[in-house]
Amino acid sequence: MTWTDAGDMLRRAETPLFWVGAFTVASILLWVLYRLLSGFRVWVLGNGQLISPQLGKWAVVTGATDGIGKSYAEELARRGFAMVLISRSQHKLDDVARSLEDRFGVETKTIAADFGKTNIYPTIEAGLSGLEIGVLVNNVGVSYPYPEYYLRIPDLDNFITNMINVNMTSVCQMTRLVLPRMANRSKGVILNISSASGMYPVPLLTIYSSTKAFVDFFSRGLQEEYRRQGIIIQSVLPFFVATKMTRIRKPTLDKPTPERYVAAELNTVGLQGQTNGYFPHAVMGWVTTKMVPIGLVIFLGARMNRLQRTGYLHRRKLREQKNGTGLKTD
Known part of the structure; x- marks a missing residue:
């Protein structure tokens, strides 16, 4: 295949590719417009x-x-x-x-x-x-x-x-x-x-x-x-x-x-x-x-709750020590 043949093929493909791209952009814009209008309808x-x-x-x-x-x-x-x-x-x-x-x-x-x-x-x-x-x-x-x-x-x-x-x-x-x-x-x-x-x-x-x-x-x-x-x-x-x-x-x-x-x-x-x-x-x-992978959401939720658990058990241990009782927190 010569460079001339390749150029001819690209020129023939220009029009279909243009319309594919235009359709894709139009679809995205319509979807965004729909979401904006739907959001306005619900939240405003x-x-x-x-x-x-x-x-x-x-x-x-x-x-x-x-x-x-x-x-x-x-x-x-x-x-x-x-x-x-x-x-x-x-x-x-x-x-x-x-x-x-x-x-x-x-x-x-x-x-x-x-x-x-x-x-x-x-x-x-x-x-x-x-x-x-x-x-x-x-x-x-x-x-x-x-x-x-x-x-x-x-x-x-x-x-x-x-x-x-x-x-x-x-x-x-x-x-x-x-x-x-x-x-x-x-x-x-x-x-x-x-x-x-x-x-x-x-x-x-x-x-x-x-x-x-x-x-x-x-x-x-x-x-x-x-x-x-x-x-x-x-x-x-x-x-x-x-x-x-x-x-x-x-x-x-x-x-x-x-x-x-x-x-x-x-x-x-x-x-x-x-x-x-x-x-x-x-x-x-x-x-x-x-927007966020589900695995990351689960990981962050677990991390937050572990911190809350540790804080809660620490505060409870201090309260019970103050009251003269012990607490095993394992």
Whole structure:
């Protein structure tokens, strides 16, 4: 082949290569534009008017006396829902119910239930009987007292049972009780509060991370089953929020108050089936799932939790020494 022949071949290839390149660039630009417009739709315009008593008079919130659950109860009451509050402590339930009645003038109902047990659902079913439920927030959850290796978790057998009952069984059972009446009316919203820890394995919080991954998969699968019947089932995966459970006292941009988080999250309902609920958290979720290799995410999570474990055990050892008792930290 001569240089002339090679030049002729390149010239003949110029036009096809040009159009391949132009198509590729146009595709990328259209994808970027679509993502920008979608982000603007979700995080700027939102869908805040969807969650209203038109879905049904009552809203049900589990784990309603603290943190994110309490904030959901307050925000839903502010929007005019009559509230069913479910949590373990009747005293705390009464306090929250009185507050909602005084501040928002809504009807309330309380059901005291320990979600660590499995014999509670007939009582809850009776308490929900006859109510037109438009929104269910499956929020109740429990985490580790501190990061720990699986075999070193104190009272491991009961720890496993309690975490599965609270984080997983509650979601399935509460959905079983509420979804049929939503399906009969062809409208309703179920918000299942998972966690960013369910987006990938988190060592030293392994059971918690796994239960929250279950909530995410359960929610997305069920949404596909029932979306044609007008039901919205959303998986909510927050990163850190300043609550008693996370032990974060001072809110920051990436660690919002539960009130700020809930207000942002409710704007995503009907727009995202799986959501981090809050724009800075969505950025963090995109980076950790799309930009960073999963192996590195797991490694960094393990490293952070080992440091937290060491610090916790050191502080506990100092406290017990001060009180005159010993502690083996192995």
